[in-house]
Amino acid sequence: MKRCLLxxxxxxxxxxLSVLTTESVHYIRERHSHEVLTRISDLPASLLKASVLExxxxxxxxxxxxxxxxxxxxxxxxxxxxxxxxxxxxxxxDRITDLDRRFWDPYLFAEMMLTWQGGMVEEANRLLIxxxxxxxxxxxxLYFLGFNEFYFRxxxxxxxxxxxxxxxxxxxxxxxxxxAARFSLxxxxxLAGIIFLKGLIKQTTDEKTKKYLQKRLETLEIIxxxxxxxxxxxxxxxxxxxxxxxxxxxxxxxxxxKDPYGGEFILLKNGSVYTTSGLINHDRSRNxxxxxxxxSSK
Amino acid sequence: xxxxxxxAIFTLREGLKQRIIIGLSLAALIMLTSGVMISGFFMxxxxxxxxxxxxxxxxxxxxxxxxxxxxxxxxxxIEKRTIFTIMAQPVSRWHYVIGKYIGLSILTLIVxxxxxxxxxxxxxxxxxxxxxxxFKKFSMKSYLVAVFFNYWGTNVLLSLxxxxxxxxxxxxxxxxxxxxxxxxxxxxxDIVSFVxxxxxNNPMEETIQTAVIYLQYAVPNLSAFDLKLPVAHGIxxxxxxxxxxxxxxxxxxxxxxxxxxxxxxxxxxx
Amino acid sequence: MPDNIIIEVKSLSKRYSAGLFxxxxxxxxxxxxxVLSGEVFGIVGSNGAGKSTLIKSLTGLLKPCFGTxxxxxxxxxxxxxxxxxxxxxxxxxxxxxxxxxxxxxxISRVNGLDSALTAxxxxxxxxxxxxxxxxxxxxxxxxxxxxQRAALAxxxxxxxEILILDEPMSGLDPLGRQLVVxxxxxxxxxxxxxxxxxxxxxxVERMCDRIGIMDEGEMKSVINAGELSxxxxxxxxxxxxxxxxxxxxxxxVGAQ
Numbered sequence: 101m102k103r104c105l106l107x108x109x110x111x112x113x114x115x116x117l118s119v120l121t122t123e124s125v126h127y128i129r130e131r132h133s134h135e136v137l138t139r140i141s142d143l144p145a146s147l148l149k150a151s152v153l154e155x156x157x158x159x160x161x162x163x164x165x166x167x168x169x170x171x172x173x174x175x176x177x178x179x180x181x182x183x184x185x186x187x188x189x190x191x192x193x194d195r196i197t198d199l200d201r202r203f204w205d206p207y208l209f210a211e212m213m214l215t216w217q218g219g220m221v222e223e224a225n226r227l228l229i230x231x232x233x234x235x236x237x238x239x240x241x242l243y244f245l246g247f248n249e250f251y252f253r254x255x256x257x258x259x260x261x262x263x264x265x266x267x268x269x270x271x272x273x274x275x276x277x278x279x280a281a282r283f284s285l286x287x288x289x290x291l292a293g294i295i296f297l298k299g300l301i302k303q304t305t306d307e308k309t310k311k312y313l314q315k316r317l318e319t320l321e322i323i324x325x326x327x328x329x330x331x332x333x334x335x336x337x338x339x340x341x342x343x344x345x346x347x348x349x350x351x352x353x354x355x356x357x358k359d360p361y362g363g364e365f366i367l368l369k370n371g372s373v374y375t376t377s378g379l380i381n382h383d384r385s386r387n388x389x390x391x392x393x394x395x396s397s398k
Numbered sequence: 399x400x401x402x403x404x405x406a407i408f409t410l411r412e413g414l415k416q417r418i419i420i421g422l423s424l425a426a427l428i429m430l431t432s433g434v435m436i437s438g439f440f441m442x443x444x445x446x447x448x449x450x451x452x453x454x455x456x457x458x459x460x461x462x463x464x465x466x467x468x469x470x471x472x473x474x475x476i477e478k479r480t481i482f483t484i485m486a487q488p489v490s491r492w493h494y495v496i497g498k499y500i501g502l503s504i505l506t507l508i509v510x511x512x513x514x515x516x517x518x519x520x521x522x523x524x525x526x527x528x529x530x531x532x533f534k535k536f537s538m539k540s541y542l543v544a545v546f547f548n549y550w551g552t553n554v555l556l557s558l559x560x561x562x563x564x565x566x567x568x569x570x571x572x573x574x575x576x577x578x579x580x581x582x583x584x585x586x587x588d589i590v591s592f593v594x595x596x597x598x599n600n601p602m603e604e605t606i607q608t609a610v611i612y613l614q615y616a617v618p619n620l621s622a623f624d625l626k627l628p629v630a631h632g633i634x635x636x637x638x639x640x641x642x643x644x645x646x647x648x649x650x651x652x653x654x655x656x657x658x659x660x661x662x663x664x665x666x667x668x
Numbered sequence: 669m670p671d672n673i674i675i676e677v678k679s680l681s682k683r684y685s686a687g688l689f690x691x692x693x694x695x696x697x698x699x700x701x702x703v704l705s706g707e708v709f710g711i712v713g714s715n716g717a718g719k720s721t722l723i724k725s726l727t728g729l730l731k732p733c734f735g736t737x738x739x740x741x742x743x744x745x746x747x748x749x750x751x752x753x754x755x756x757x758x759x760x761x762x763x764x765x766x767x768x769x770x771x772x773x774x775i776s777r778v779n780g781l782d783s784a785l786t787a788x789x790x791x792x793x794x795x796x797x798x799x800x801x802x803x804x805x806x807x808x809x810x811x812x813x814x815x816q817r818a819a820l821a822x823x824x825x826x827x828x829e830i831l832i833l834d835e836p837m838s839g840l841d842p843l844g845r846q847l848v849v850x851x852x853x854x855x856x857x858x859x860x861x862x863x864x865x866x867x868x869x870x871x872v873e874r875m876c877d878r879i880g881i882m883d884e885g886e887m888k889s890v891i892n893a894g895e896l897s898x899x900x901x902x903x904x905x906x907x908x909x910x911x912x913x914x915x916x917x918x919x920x921v922g923a924q
Contacts, residue, residue, distance in 0.1 A: 400777075488747045
């Protein structure tokens with residue numbers, strides 16, 4: 101009897117260990133925690149505030165962290181968010197910023213995700229207006245509002261007042277002053293995008309996000325280079341190139357760089373350059389029909 | 399008053415020897431360390447995250463004193479009949495109430511100050527890790543102001559513990575009543591704003607609405623003392639605001655303690 | 669009426685309920701009692717007779733419903749009345765995390781003793797209750813007997829005129845009992861008044877000058893210890909192997 105005891109205990113211990121280390125619990129937990137998270141937007145703001153007692157700030161922090169993980173995980177496994185999920189994301193950000201109206205990170209996250217990837221400029225702008233009301237002295241919400249108007253809505257006239265207001269705020273970077281003018285002068289979104297992304301990268305500390313933005317910046321810089329080449333081509337030959345490869349054959353550039361997103365660069369009739377990837381990793385541009393992130397200028 | 403102070407010192411000594419205090423410091427340390435790490439996941443408002451967490455740990459830890467140590471040393475004092483040791487001495491009932499309150503209040507102060515300084519240390523570590531650029535908005539003065547009002551709000555809660563313990567006979571009941579006061583005191587503002595929104599899908603009846611609106615004057619508004627958010631965003635509290643809060647808290651505490659003394663005076667201790 | 673009355677209880681009644689919705693119980697029914705200065709007064713009675721209720725009324729822990737109590741002319745509502753009293757509750761509970769010295773320090777503070785006197789009293793009392801070695805041990809590590817002795821030391825600390833002891837002998841081993849008995853004799857010799865209650869009749873019989881017998885909240889009888897044997901002879905009934913007090917008590921209480 102006693103001899104059996106030790107193997108029995110070891111066996112039991114091994115069994116417990118194997119149960120404890122299975123992944124299934126993790127999956128169950130994950131699913132439920134995301135279900136809870138995505139439903140938060142259904143709760144009225146005042147009830148959410150009441151339910152977190154005096155810990156508004158920390159709750160906002162933790163909710164945002166959860167949102168990061170949720171979105172990060174979705175994108176990490178290559179599954180883009182569905183229309184429904186984008187809406188939920190906007191709702192969650194709205195609730196998080198109800199808990200802590202001055203918390204800049206969720207607004208910035210919304211600006212980065214909702215516009216470029218989710219195609220929800222409307223929602224992003226609404227959040228940014230909320231941010232500028234909560235932080236009247238902050239130039240950033242106004243700056244991004246201006247950018248959204250210019251870059252996504254292609255409306256320089258509506259962008260200008262936002263940028264002018266932003267430039268007046270304390271601590272606004274000097275380049276903002278002439279930005280409105282420059283944006284409309286260039287008349288091209290590419291450069292605005294580059295300026296914007298550079299600013300965003302400067303503000304980001306997280307390495308993953310930085311890489312994500314840097315890839316986008318790289319692509320925009322290539323497009324900008326190609327568009328400049330097209331301008332040079334026009335100056336040299338008096339007419340526009342027919343395809344992007346004319347730039348190489350007529351020795352304006354040595355080669356057409358590869359799109360980091362895996363797409364192909366295409367020359368449009370008005371002289372701007374477009375990529376078939378739409379600045380989204382190529383294998384998963386299915387869910388959304390309209391991509392504001394692609395540079396198909398009319 | 400000499401008797402009250404003697405009871406306060408005795409209470410404080412007993413409180414400091416409770417093992418919960420040691421556990422509390424350990425938990426705080428773990429939370430703050432993980433907080434500094436987590437704040438790196440965020441993009442801009444790192445100082446806000448760290449300050450949020452530092453202040454929340456201080457107030458959550460401060461809450462442990464009324465909820466666990468306080469209930470245990472007031473209602474539990476009567477329940478376990480340790481109170482005889484004190485009441486057999488030439489002390490009046492009000493000496494007991496005031497003395498216990500002061501002792502627990504000093505204990506709360508020690509706990510909150512300890513946790514707040516741990517929080518300061520975590521802010522300092524955060525500054526080292528992420529660079530002072532992210533901590534430009536942080537102001538030592540408003541941090542201390544928030545810590546003080548956290549203490550002041552906890553004091554109101556503490557006086558509620560004293561009151562409930564002097565009314566009820568069991569520590570469990572006293573705990574429930576204190577918890578209810580805390581929950582109502584902290585959510586009342588939001589509930590009132592929910593009632594006032596008159597949203598079309600607002601299911602509340604009119605009688606409940608009026609009840610809620612009157613209730614906000616009957617229950618001390620504990621959320622008023624919560625200055626964690628403004629401080630995390632580097633917004634200073636004005637002198638007028640501070641004065642209003644100090645006097646509001648003082649009025650609450652005095653009133654609640656008066657009720658406690660009145661009920662405790664009439665009470666049989668068996 | 670003798671003029672050296674130190675504790676006076678006049679038609680004291682007390683009704684209280686154990687819980688919120690429980691029926692009120694009549695714990696004391698019109699109890700009157702006079703304890704003289706310098707005597708040892710014992711209260712005996714079966715469990716639930718009202719002994720503890722009476723004692724708690726004397727120390728101001730319970731508020732009487734009717735009747736008056738005076739300790740040397742002062743009502744127990746006034747904290748000053750307890751300046752004269754050293755009280756040992758039944759099954760005493762001291763603060764578990766503190767040491768016996770912490771308790772002494774507190775008592776000395778509320779009684780306004782100076783530090784030299786305090787130090788001396790600490791030394792003497794720890795010696796008397798044989799707890800000198802455990803002076804710095806938190807009380808949660810004490811045995812039941814040690815707690816009882818520690819609580820007794822607390823009652824004696826301020827050198828009170830009156831000692832009120834509720835079941836001082838319960839939970840003690842024979843050595844501990846002897847210690848308590850010795851202490852009571854010692855204080856009696858110093859001319860202090862001692863009021864104590866017990867349901868162990870032999871203890872009461874061997875120490876008390878006068879004995880009050882309580883039953884169902886009433887003070888049935890107060891007798892002089894010296895008169896006991898005479899009274900037994902009158903009634904004639906004795907239990908087998910019973911002491912005089914036991915016989916008397918059984919006659920009085922057991923008869924109903």
